[in-house]
Amino acid sequence: MDQDFDELLKQSDDYVPYVPIDQRRREQAERLHKIGRSVPRTDASDSESDKDDASSGPGSPRAVRSTVPLFDQALELRLKQGQDGRELSAVDKDLEEEAEILKTVARRKQLASDRELAKGIQYTEPMTTTWRPPAFIRDQPPTVADAVRQKYHILVDGEDIPPPIKHFRDMKFPQAILNYLRNKGIQRPSPIQIQGLPVALSGRDMIGIAFTGSGKTLAFSLPLIMLALEEERRLPFIRNEGPVGLIVCPSRELAKQTCEGLKEMSEHLRQAGYPELRTVLASGGVNLREQLNILAHGVHMVVATPGRLQAMLADGNFNLDLCRYFCLDEADRMVDTGFEEVLRNVVSYFNHQRQTVLFSATMPQKIQDFARTALVKPVVVNVGRAGATSLDIVQEVEYVKKENRIVYLLECLQKTPPPVLIFAESQHDVDDIQEYLLLKGVEAVATHGGKAQEEREYAVNSFRNYKKDVLVATDVASKGLDFTGIQHVINFDMPKEIEDYVHRIGRTGRSGKTGVATTFINMSSSEEVLLDLKHVLIEAKQRVPPFLESIYDPNERYRDLPPGVPSATGCSYCGGLGHRIIACPKLAQERRIQDSGMRSRMVDGGGDRY
Numbered sequence: 101m102d103q104d105f106d107e108l109l110k111q112s113d114d115y116v117p118y119v120p121i122d123q124r125r126r127e128q129a130e131r132l133h134k135i136g137r138s139v140p141r142t143d144a145s146d147s148e149s150d151k152d153d154a155s156s157g158p159g160s161p162r163a164v165r166s167t168v169p170l171f172d173q174a175l176e177l178r179l180k181q182g183q184d185g186r187e188l189s190a191v192d193k194d195l196e197e198e199a200e201i202l203k204t205v206a207r208r209k210q211l212a213s214d215r216e217l218a219k220g221i222q223y224t225e226p227m228t229t230t231w232r233p234p235a236f237i238r239d240q241p242p243t244v245a246d247a248v249r250q251k252y253h254i255l256v257d258g259e260d261i262p263p264p265i266k267h268f269r270d271m272k273f274p275q276a277i278l279n280y281l282r283n284k285g286i287q288r289p290s291p292i293q294i295q296g297l298p299v300a301l302s303g304r305d306m307i308g309i310a311f312t313g314s315g316k317t318l319a320f321s322l323p324l325i326m327l328a329l330e331e332e333r334r335l336p337f338i339r340n341e342g343p344v345g346l347i348v349c350p351s352r353e354l355a356k357q358t359c360e361g362l363k364e365m366s367e368h369l370r371q372a373g374y375p376e377l378r379t380v381l382a383s384g385g386v387n388l389r390e391q392l393n394i395l396a397h398g399v400h401m402v403v404a405t406p407g408r409l410q411a412m413l414a415d416g417n418f419n420l421d422l423c424r425y426f427c428l429d430e431a432d433r434m435v436d437t438g439f440e441e442v443l444r445n446v447v448s449y450f451n452h453q454r455q456t457v458l459f460s461a462t463m464p465q466k467i468q469d470f471a472r473t474a475l476v477k478p479v480v481v482n483v484g485r486a487g488a489t490s491l492d493i494v495q496e497v498e499y500v501k502k503e504n505r506i507v508y509l510l511e512c513l514q515k516t517p518p519p520v521l522i523f524a525e526s527q528h529d530v531d532d533i534q535e536y537l538l539l540k541g542v543e544a545v546a547t548h549g550g551k552a553q554e555e556r557e558y559a560v561n562s563f564r565n566y567k568k569d570v571l572v573a574t575d576v577a578s579k580g581l582d583f584t585g586i587q588h589v590i591n592f593d594m595p596k597e598i599e600d601y602v603h604r605i606g607r608t609g610r611s612g613k614t615g616v617a618t619t620f621i622n623m624s625s626s627e628e629v630l631l632d633l634k635h636v637l638i639e640a641k642q643r644v645p646p647f648l649e650s651i652y653d654p655n656e657r658y659r660d661l662p663p664g665v666p667s668a669t670g671c672s673y674c675g676g677l678g679h680r681i682i683a684c685p686k687l688a689q690e691r692r693i694q695d696s697g698m699r700s701r702m703v704d705g706g707g708d709r710y
């Protein structure tokens with residue numbers, strides 16, 4: 101399948117004249133101008149330049165600059181000299197320009213409660229819990245903690261970071277929880293759990309970043325179970341009280357999976373004589389009456405998707421008066437799909453401080469900026485680069501012409517035994533692929549946001565229980581869903597953003613097992629995302645096919661920057677390795693979504709619903 105990129109380009113029926121990347125960048129930069137235009141000015145230098153601009157005549161360059169603050173600043177940066185009088189190098193200027201763009205975008209989005217902002221409430225000290233690391237660990241010199249982190253490739257950032265703990269029993273979980281873990285075949289904590297659990301159990305706000313399939317769910321579920329247990333034992337929850345903790349997930353399927361994990365743990369505790377802990381699933385497609393019934397008895401934990409959560413809070417089905425633990429799983433995905441506004445609204449239902457934890461495999465700087473106002477002295481726990489793929493996945497990328505893909509799928513399915521997961525961008529393609537596979541006698545099911553809830557559940561459950569060999573899905577199934585033993589993930593198309601690629605292929609190669617991922621690319625994939633892909637493959641020491649190798653990388657000059665420079669590794673906005681923020685497809689896409697008003701439609705339940 102490997103051929104030279106130029107040759108393939110000429111052969112392709114979808115051939116369109118080549119537009120040089122510099123020209124495309126310029127066009128993209130123009131689109132980004134528009135984003136800058138809608139950003140309110142806040143700082144003094146902005147108002148100064150307003151004054152200057154007012155004195156310029158219409159049509160002069162200064163008049164143009166007055167309506168385009170972002171690039172006005174960027175232009176000035178380009179022209180100005182360094183503060184010490186030295187001429188800034190081209191790379192220095194670009195970095196300053198990028199920092200300005202990022203700052204401007206970050207100002208637009210912050211996870212902050214309007215009520216708290218309005219009242220000027222700012223929490224300065226982290227929450228505390230009664231949990232403490234065992235004395236023998238507390239007494240160890242910091243060099244021991246550093247050595248553990250080094251051994252497990254754990255990077256941390258923040259103040260007074262709790263020490264990593266290498267065994268579940270030293271984390272003081274009840275025996276019933278240790279038994280639950282053992283029954284699941286979980287013997288020792290994974291790196292994100294070694295450091296993430298002590299941080300979250302201590303009550304600290306946290307940002308947890310680790311590979312797909314590395315056990316993040318337990319890292320935020322176990323601390324919630326412990327908190328709920330403690331609160332229930334202190335004072336039992338009665339009618340309409342609770343929850344004490346809230347987990348928000350980007351999809352119904354993921355919310356259900358997380359909720360079931362919490363329920364299983366609660367059941368183990370109950371059977372061992374601990375009090376009952378109740379969990380409600382507040383997501384679309386769930387029987388509301390049943391959930392209201394549980395809520396009426398008092399509830400300890402709620403797992404929710406953003407839309408349904410907002411509606412239930414607005415309807416007063418429950419409140420967050422007692423809620424002390426707020427977790428955003430796959431936080432960046434929720435922001436990407438337009439739920440910032442909903443999340444901001446949810447935060448405004450808290451009327452006191454809470455512990456906030458964010459987890460994902462991809463956590464670009466923009467999400468950390470989004471959450472910063474809501475976090476108090478957060479600890480960042482990072483296992484591997486955010487956005488890097490799991491090293492347990494063999495990644496294969498093949499050039500397949502658009503019209504040949506569906507037939508080639510059959511051949512590709514022979515690579516491994518089932519279960520196999522196939523991803524496609526559009527609901528229409530998902531339906532076509534399923535139909536074709538069924539015709540060919542393959543036991544395939546399909547799920548996407550356009551299907552009825554029962555169909556979605558049937559597809560996911562029958563695939564999970566090995567009754568069906570192949571699941572065909574849109575990205576709705578790519579985030580966080582944990583299917584055991586997936587052998588092969590096939591990307592029928594390359595997603596528009598590299599983060600989606602990371603999440604999609606991350607359905608295989610989970611919890612230490614290996615897997616294969618095959619991705620079809622063709623001329624309809626953008627050059628930016630192909631460059632991102634190329635660098636992801638290089639980073640994971642995978643084979644780079646010649647047609648990817650041959651794509652010119654205009655960002656080569658940044659690669660020699662010292663490791664400490666944040667943008668040395670690519671786009672400071674989305675984390676992609678193959679482009680800079682100025683050419684970020686995600687930023688451009690967000691602009692398009694804003695323009696088309698798609699966000700409101702998604703929140704209302706349209707599109708690939710969550």
Ligand SMILES: Nc1ncnc2c1ncn2[C@@H]1O[C@H](COP(=O)(O)OP(=O)(O)OP(=O)(O)O)[C@@H](O)[C@H]1O
Pocket residue numbers: 284285286287288289290293310311312313314315316317318460461579580581582606607610611
């Ligand atoms: N310490 C552990 N040892 C072995 N297996 C584990 C451990 N922790 C979790 N697992 C198992 O690993 C699988 C993947 O875990 P999980 O779904 O939490 O991954 P994740 O990091 O959240 O992935 P994603 O980024 O895709 O959401 C699950 O089946 C889980 O039961």
